[in-house]
Amino acid sequence: MSGHDDPITGLVLGGGGAHAAYQAGVLAALAQLRRAAGVERSRNPFAIIAGSSAGAINAAALACRCDDFERAADDLASVWRNLRVGHIYHGDVLRVTRSGARWLAMLSVGWALARRWRLRPHALLDNRPLGELLQRTIALQRLPGLIAARQLRALAVTASSYDSGEHVTFFQSGARLPAWTRAHRVAVETELTHAHLLASSAIPFVFPSTRLERNGRAEWFGDGSMRQMAPLSPAIHLGAQRLLVIAAGGMPEPAGRTQGNASGHPSLAQIAGHALSSIFVDALAYDVERLQRLNRVAALMSDEARRAAPLRTVQALVIAPSRRPDEVALEHLEALPLAVRAVLGAVGVRAAGAAPAASGAALASYVLFESSYTRALLALGEADTLARAGEVRRFFGWPERDKT
16 A cells, blocks of 8 residues: 555546446556556555446456556456456346346336236346456455555445435445434445455446345345445545546537537437446546645645645545546447347347437447457557656656656
8 A cells, every 4th residue: 555655546447338448448557657656566556446326346356456456457457358248247139138128118018018018127237247356356255355455545346226315335344433324325334245346347228137135124226326426525534635436428529519410319329328428427526626626726725724624625536437438348349149139129229321320329339349449449448548657657656658
């Protein structure tokens, strides 16, 4: 973990389904820069790791092996590099028909059909393979030992309760850190399980919700990016003094850059993609803006006024895709299994002759767990990070590589 004089550094990983491959590329590039700087291999650069949605899975994978950050980052990139749809959800015709086709039929014909089938489909896709992948690759049982050895201060995973309507941050720490409560947001200290990761990554409508215990009763939870009004908050509450924020879904478009299909009504895929982007992108972007404003305000206040507020500055470095993930996805839609393409096509996803916004590629980009796409995002994450190598080194205080 960081030295005694270093600020407590937090890592925040946002959500975005398959977009989270980009985060793995950023982390792999960080490992390259650390090696070049000669930083001690066993020194974990992140005392606090917080994630939501697919970012929660990346966060847990990194936290459980934080005693060798570079190898953990490289292995995480390897998993994403070799990923296939079948590792995340069932993509064969039979199972997609059981889940996706029934779900679409319910939308169009009505829930009366459930009586005939004696089954109400819970989501568009069946993600049971993801649960098996998590069991194989994320050793959560290592967390207590790593925390006790002071390799890690805390791991936080967020999920949204369909029962209470609250946004819940589940965190594991050995420092007896206080929980917190805000409007529609609460924190719960607990022993994290793979079920927490499944709940946090359950994209609404796409993957089924997960049942978790909280305060002695069971609740159904879904994607942690839903109702996440302050994505940076968990890491800050847990004590982070500076943050590296990796946005999986990109940040808002520059002014004047618009794409669309003004000649026709938006398809269901376009609307769904827009809704998911609102969930995965907007809150993080706004929270970063809010942090920057608060930092400026804090810088103008006296020490006494800051203590009375209380208010403190939190340095943040944000790394986000320099290219829209849906643009990248549009080039790889054919990699999806035929049955999945058929279901997505039924709601308006199309690859040929369409701009990203009009194609519905935004929706497809969240479930495009195929190696051609994830490798493209990995490469983008690495390139974006290495292009900002100077900023990264200054943020962590790593020495510049000797070029002699």
